[in-house]
Amino acid sequence: MNIINPATAEIITTVQEDSRLSLDKKYSLLKAEQLQWSKKSLTERLAVVHRFYDLLETEKERLAAILTSEVGKPLQQARNEINGARTRIQWMMNNGEKYLSDEWVTDTEELKEKISYDALGVICNISAWNYPYLVGVNVFVPALIAGNTVMYKPSEYATLTGLEIEKLWRKAGLPEDAFKIAIGGKETGESLLDMDFDGYFFTGSYKTGKYIYEKVALKMVPCQLELGGKDPLYVADDVNDVASVAVGTADGAFYNNGQSCCAVERIYVHERVYEVYVDAFLKEVQSWKKGIPTEDGVYIGPLTRGEQLEVLEGQVNDAVEKGALLLTGGKRGEGKGYYFEPTVLTNVTNDMKVMQQESFGPIVGIMKVKDDKEAIAMMQGTTYGLTAAVYSKNFDRAERILSQVDSGSGYWNCCDRVSAGLPWSGRKHSGIGATLSHQGLRAFTKTRGWHIRS
Numbered sequence: 001m002n003i004i005n006p007a008t009a010e011i012i013t014t015v016q017e018d019s020r021l022s023l024d025k026k027y028s029l030l031k032a033e034q035l036q037w038s039k040k041s042l043t044e045r046l047a048v049v050h051r052f053y054d055l056l057e058t059e060k061e062r063l064a065a066i067l068t069s070e071v072g073k074p075l076q077q078a079r080n081e082i083n084g085a086r087t088r089i090q091w092m093m094n095n096g097e098k099y100l101s102d103e104w105v106t107d108t109e110e111l112k113e114k115i116s117y118d119a120l121g122v123i124c125n126i127s128a129w130n131y132p133y134l135v136g137v138n139v140f141v142p143a144l145i146a147g148n149t150v151m152y153k154p155s156e157y158a159t160l161t162g163l164e165i166e167k168l169w170r171k172a173g174l175p176e177d178a179f180k181i182a183i184g185g186k187e188t189g190e191s192l193l194d195m196d197f198d199g200y201f202f203t204g205s206y207k208t209g210k211y212i213y214e215k216v217a218l219k220m221v222p223c224q225l226e227l228g229g230k231d232p233l234y235v236a237d238d239v240n241d242v243a244s245v246a247v248g249t250a251d252g253a254f255y256n257n258g259q260s261c262c263a264v265e266r267i268y269v270h271e272r273v274y275e276v277y278v279d280a281f282l283k284e285v286q287s288w289k290k291g292i293p294t295e296d297g298v299y300i301g302p303l304t305r306g307e308q309l310e311v312l313e314g315q316v317n318d319a320v321e322k323g324a325l326l327l328t329g330g331k332r333g334e335g336k337g338y339y340f341e342p343t344v345l346t347n348v349t350n351d352m353k354v355m356q357q358e359s360f361g362p363i364v365g366i367m368k369v370k371d372d373k374e375a376i377a378m379m380q381g382t383t384y385g386l387t388a389a390v391y392s393k394n395f396d397r398a399e400r401i402l403s404q405v406d407s408g409s410g411y412w413n414c415c416d417r418v419s420a421g422l423p424w425s426g427r428k429h430s431g432i433g434a435t436l437s438h439q440g441l442r443a444f445t446k447t448r449g450w451h452i453r454s
């Protein structure tokens with residue numbers, strides 16, 4: 001399998017994909033190791049995770065350079081991702097004991113009752129490329145802490161990072177057979193679905209997620225899905241400083257070239273502040289440095305996948321044909337790599353592709369609305385439900401609006417944000433189940449209720 005540098009569209013290296021035979025062998029080793037790993041104390045398992053956490057810091061520069069070379073994100077954003085992953089791991093280490101230890105619920109002379117959290121067994125993690133460290137640690141770290149062994153399939157667009165993650169675990173002292181990487185694309189994923197894992201944890205698109213969910217259903221094991229989004233943001237008419245809201249929300253839409261599951265993908269602005277907001281937003285977008293992701297100060301680099309360029313062109317054409325105004329961008333950028341100009345469309349309507357399909361690129365539609373009621377109807381108007389944001393001076397107003405939008409996360413005066421202490425979950429086509437928070441630690445366990453009569 002060729003590994004491509006999206007900044008130049010050139011091959012960096014070639015790696016050997018796994019075959020069904022090699023995957024079977026890895027699975028047997030993971031299975032044989034699992035009992036021993038789960039028998040280790042939580043303290044011992046946490047010590048390994050701590051060394052992994054330390055290695056992410058000491059090897060950050062090298063890891064960030066590898067990440068940038070294969071996914072094309074600006075180098076500083078690659079460093080930020082590793083820092084973010086460490087913050088999440090820290091939360092998991094601090095809270096592992098609290099949420100995974102036995103929980104006594106009744107303690108009388110005659111009767112004692114407790115809940116224990118047993119590991120699922122060998123779990124399969126099929127992952128995405130846009131934040132391989134962040135979405136990876138959401139799954140494999142709590143899974144290992146809880147006593148599972150893990151088959152980790154990085155996206156074919158983040159294979160080198162997947163290989164580095166495997167090496168880091170070895171260096172951290174994790175038993176060699178507690179974590180294995182499955183190398184390859186769709187076919188490798190398909191093989192994993194044919195095997196007998198004790199749980200499937202998927203991060204990726206709705207289309208693949210739905211397919212996986214249907215296949216895994218027959219196995220009667222947990223299947224958790226972290227899928228795409230079409231995340232809406234509403235700017236109400238009472239915000240204090242419209243221009244600074246525009247600057248902050250532009251970052252929420254374009255960070256990582258818009259390739260975030262929780263990127264702001266649709267913006268609704270109250271008519272009273274619309275003109276000021278659009279002017280400031282456009283100015284901000286046009287101020288960004290574009291170019292090669294290793295160059296200092298570059299904010300917009302190449303997209304990770306060349307094929308996405310066509311999707312974005314299709315969305316722009318569809319919008320313009322239906323009456324949208326193209327304020328900036330709308331076409332491929334210069335250079336041999338997969339560049340697309342940051343694109344802002346106004347005069348959009350909710351039936352346009354750009355307001356319905358996940359763009360996963362540097363493109364956003366901004367729509368004027370007359371009141372909160374219209375904003376709620378628009379925000380609700382897609383099949384997705386990952387996050388939703390409201391900017392307003394008044395929390396009660398924001399809460400009232402957000403509670404009428406079906407989404408796993410609600411943001412007041414912020415957006416494009418994930419916190420280790422809060423569940424990360426999607427509703428509707430954005431997913432099933434949650435990672436992060438206590439829910440995300442316990443997702444990798446099965447509970448047992450103990451009835452103890454003396």
Ligand code: NAD
Pocket residue numbers: 126127128129130131135153154155156184185186187188189190193203204205206207208209211212226227228229260261262358360386424426430431
């Ligand atoms: P994708 O669905 O194309 O691929 C995801 C993974 O599934 C890859 O490892 C791929 O090789 C594998 N795969 C593909 N077809 C398969 C099949 N038939 N059987 C088994 N495995 C298969 O998604 P992607 O392009 O890697 O990631 C982008 C998507 O992920 C976006 O929709 C984004 O919003 C979403 N995402 C969601 C979250 C979240 O937390 N909700 C986080 C990051 C990304």
